[in-house]
Amino acid sequence: MSYYLEAVGLTKKFDDVVALRDAQIRVERGNALVLLGPSGCGKTTLLRIVAGLDVPDEGSVVVAGETLTASDTHIAPEYRRIGMVFQDWALFPHMSVARNVAFGLSKAEVEAGRVDEALEMVGLSGYGTRYPGALSGGQAQRVALARALAPRPQVMLFDEPFSNLDSELRGKVRSEVAALMREVGMTSVFVTHDQEEAFVLGDTVAVMREGRILQTDTPAGIYSSPVSSWVASFVGEANIVPGDAGGGSIATAVGSLPAANGLRGSCSAVIRPEHLLVSSGGDGTISSVEFYGHDSTYRVALNDATYTVRVASAPNFQPGDMVSISYAGPAVVAFPETQS
Ligand code: ATP
Numbered sequence: 001m002s003y004y005l006e007a008v009g010l011t012k013k014f015d016d017v018v019a020l021r022d023a024q025i026r027v028e029r030g031n032a033l034v035l036l037g038p039s040g041c042g043k044t045t046l047l048r049i050v051a052g053l054d055v056p057d058e059g060s061v062v063v064a065g066e067t068l069t070a071s072d073t074h075i076a077p078e079y080r081r082i083g084m085v086f087q088d089w090a091l092f093p094h095m096s097v098a099r100n101v102a103f104g105l106s107k108a109e110v111e112a113g114r115v116d117e118a119l120e121m122v123g124l125s126g127y128g129t130r131y132p133g134a135l136s137g138g139q140a141q142r143v144a145l146a147r148a149l150a151p152r153p154q155v156m157l158f159d160e161p162f163s164n165l166d167s168e169l170r171g172k173v174r175s176e177v178a179a180l181m182r183e184v185g186m187t188s189v190f191v192t193h194d195q196e197e198a199f200v201l202g203d204t205v206a207v208m209r210e211g212r213i214l215q216t217d218t219p220a221g222i223y224s225s226p227v228s229s230w231v232a233s234f235v236g237e238a239n240i241v242p243g244d245a246g247g248g249s250i251a252t253a254v255g256s257l258p259a260a261n262g263l264r265g266s267c268s269a270v271i272r273p274e275h276l277l278v279s280s281g282g283d284g285t286i287s288s289v290e291f292y293g294h295d296s297t298y299r300v301a302l303n304d305a306t307y308t309v310r311v312a313s314a315p316n317f318q319p320g321d322m323v324s325i326s327y328a329g330p331a332v333v334a335f336p337e338t339q340s
Pocket of ligand 1: 014015017018019037038039040041042043044045046193
């Protein structure tokens with residue numbers, strides 16, 4: 001398979017900080033990849049290398065068959081045809097919407113109607129004469145998006161683009177941006193540390209930690225088949241439960257679980273909270289109850305461990321109730337106990 005964007009073998013040190021260690025991303029044309037990882041894991045550095053704003057110590061970046069970065073090549077950012085949107089989506093306040101969008105365009109491109117074309121793409125036709133101060137937060141973001149799209153980039157890069165928005169606007173703008181990128185067939189890379197955001201935006205998600213890409217897969221693939229306990233816990237909630245694996249099942253404190261891999265011996269099994277059930281009577285104690293409207297979460301203390309259980313209903317139990325926990329879900333992924 002050939003990829004539209006391929007960045008491989010990326011290593012980058014800042015003095016003695018290793019920001020990237022042999023990292024690689026591959027994105028098919030028209031797809032969105034999300035780099036997901038905790039603060040400081042190297043997401044922004046990777047994005048900046050793709051944009052040409054940073055030069056890696058090792059590795060290469062190829063877009064649409066053209067090598068942009070390699071040991072002997074560095075195409076300057078302005079010649080890469082890569083659009084970049086940052087956290088603040090900053091617009092020039094003293095320029096009209098149209099002039100903001102025209103900012104990076106040549107005279108010929110402006111004359112060819114690129115400004116109107118880009119404003120139409122983001123649903124803001126007719127807003128060209130307004131000033132940024134007269135726009136809502138969501139509209140300002142769409143103007144910034146139009147400005148990035150106007151030069152017809154081959155790839156769009158987004159660095160934590162929604163993190164400054166309040167939660168209501170955030171969900172809306174993020175869905176709009178994802179839909180628009182799909183509609184125009186844009187190849188894009190988003191950076192976020194928010195798992196929910198990564199799953200909403202990404203056709204594929206690359207999970208990063210300490211400069212390495214640990215796993216790249218579809219959101220569903222990462223959620224159901226994480227490559228380590230750490231990845232399992234980082235993408236959504238997980239109960240990491242000690243067990244004894246053998247013969248296709250894993251013996252645990254919550255019963256015998258079907259095993260997804262052929263591990264034998266002591267292991268850590270990954271159990272998603274929505275795959276556990278609670279029923280009255282047993283050795284477990286409900287230690288807390290959280291009701292979210294659409295579902296509820298119990299924490300259950302059992303044999304010196306605490307289990308998180310999610311049910312798709314209002315809570316039926318209260319703190320202090322004695323319960324038992326059972327498993328009702330797909331085959332369980334497990335790791336040798338020493339692995340994290
Ligand atoms: P965040 O989510 O907090 O933005 P990140 O995953 O984007 O983090 P990077 O900004 O890529 O992480 O940083 C990776 C590591 O490299 C960090 O330890 C950071 O301190 C370091 N780093 C990044 N840029 C520089 C620089 N210009 N000089 C020195 N160290 C740097």
